[in-house]
Amino acid sequence: MTDILLIALAMSLLYISIANRLFTYLNILVFQGFILFGVTFLTLTKISTINLMLIMLETIVFKAVAVPWFINYIIKRNGITREAEPYLPNFVSLIIVTFITVATIILSSSIKDPNLDKTFFVVALSTIFTGLYLIVTRKKIITHVIGYIIIENGVFVLSLAVGNEMPMLVNLGIMLDIFASVLILGVFFNRIGDLLKDPDIDHLRNLKD
């Protein structure tokens, strides 16, 4: 069951690579939040109930509801156009994300370590690299933020792989989620929206030597 969920997560990456509208991105974020909720429940069987509840609460409240809702609010308030505006055609994006996934599978099959759960490793790495790819190839600042949140989801999957032995690390990951998202979204995006009516990366190119 965990494998099915994780593979669904990997498939959502292919979908996000060809998505055209920002709201599709948000729906995928919600979807990934729910998948992570399920994976947490199925994987972390050996940790204390209170800790498990805390982690699950974070995935459902924070990842699946609060962050997408807040990004939606920013998009509406600042009147950001709904196109994702990629630099590359969607078809090329699809090929590249597929290539990323295949490359991580090849990489993980070269690792001979009995302690490693390969599915977790492959899905986590391909999510992280897809997030980086999205940041590099999309024009709007808001898509950069979405790319970063996808990276965080990937990191969360990776932390689940060691979660039973070291629950502290999963808690650290949650701290990372909350801290970085609140810092990036809460404090600054509001202000960027106030100062720049159309938040586009081209407005942030003045600091030069």
Place this chain on the structure above:
Amino acid sequence: MIGIFLTGAFIISGLLFFNRNEFINYALLLIFIVFLSVFGFFEYHHINIREMEFFKPDALGILLLTALCVVSVPVIFHGYRYIEKHNVDETPKSRGLFFGAMVLLISACSVVYLSGHIAVTWIFVEITTLSASALIYHHRNLRALEGVWKYVFICAISITFVYIGILFLSLSLKDAGIEDMSFDSLYANADKLNPFWLKLAFLFIFTGFTAKLGLVPMYTAGIDAKDKAPAPAGALLASVLMNAGFVTIYRMYAVLAPTPLHHWANTVMIIAAVLSIFVAAVYMTRIKNIKRMFAYSGIEHMGLVILGLSAGGIGVYAAILHIILHTLIKPTLFLQFNQVYWVYQSKSIYDVGNYFKYNKAGAIVIFLGFISATAMPPSGMFISEFLIFQSLFEAHYILILLAVLVLLTMIIWGFGSNIFKLLFTPPLSIDETKIPHISSWESLSQYLLLGLAVYLAYDPPAEFVTLLQDAAKLIL
């Protein structure tokens, strides 16, 4: 004591943030300086004693903490002068936020130095990002926003990288059957760790902390940050915050040093270091913004420090000496820049000139600071840089040494041509009636810091040398 210090620092920072009264504001800062000095003194006398399970003040931590205590006093004083001078834009609220963030940054950095656990380090490095971004965004305009956005975004990615590194490290521990992730346990069990995961862990942690240390690949955010932050805050970002990155990379490197991965780690670090010096050389020969030039000079010095570490031998000792001297010298340039800005109201090299005429004491600071930062003989950094070159020679990295020497010559040329323009060439157009009189007392702290750097390098006290040797023992 660390627990008391943290609680006290958080309370002071919170009070500063909410307080609107000017007198209470400065009284609180004074209390913080005393508190920080007492803390530094206490830790110096409790070296290598574990506190609160996660903290252990080792020799390197104590050295950097002492340097931080020394630098914070002038930085806070000039922060006060900065707020006084920019009175038109400042409100009690912005002043409170500025000093609250500064106190938080200083405290978080000092705890990073003393932390003996990779996860605890990581948490406090996050806090430095938070407080540094409040400092960078002090002026609330579009440029500052751009600087802070880039800084926060890159630091968020770097912190994620470090976290991935910690996860890989935990996989490597899992194979060895160890649960304790403190540095002491990592040093003790270094040979049992799974090399594959350890390699990945080092790569990610190193890359992540380059954002704080200021090396290729993630140096960019720091440059914009030091440029946009008010100069006293820039002085902190260019010294104590870079040390926070250094201390963690140093401790991770010490884990790899006794293993067969040592050579591989050296290669990685040398590539990053040489590229950093190259980047600094390229930018410094054509740069026109004085503050960014100082920031790039920091990139060059961090490159040298990492080269010294990877060369080994005397290089490790020299690297630690170099970073301490850099902590003393770089803030002088930033603090003096404050006064340069009062005179010319510009950062561009095209608008400045003839600084000797307008502020003689300050011009001498700039001149001595230039000599110190380029490591010419009376400067303290000459000793450490010379030892780094010696260690590169002894480790048979001749080609790298030659390349670095050529790049350093280019840097001195670029740095020098801008500094001499600032000091001696008359500016193109300037309204001399608008230039304020600047008291020589404003430059006193910088003379003291530069003098201290010379003293520490040429006639080091015995305790200082012992601490340096103890710190270097971690790797040798």
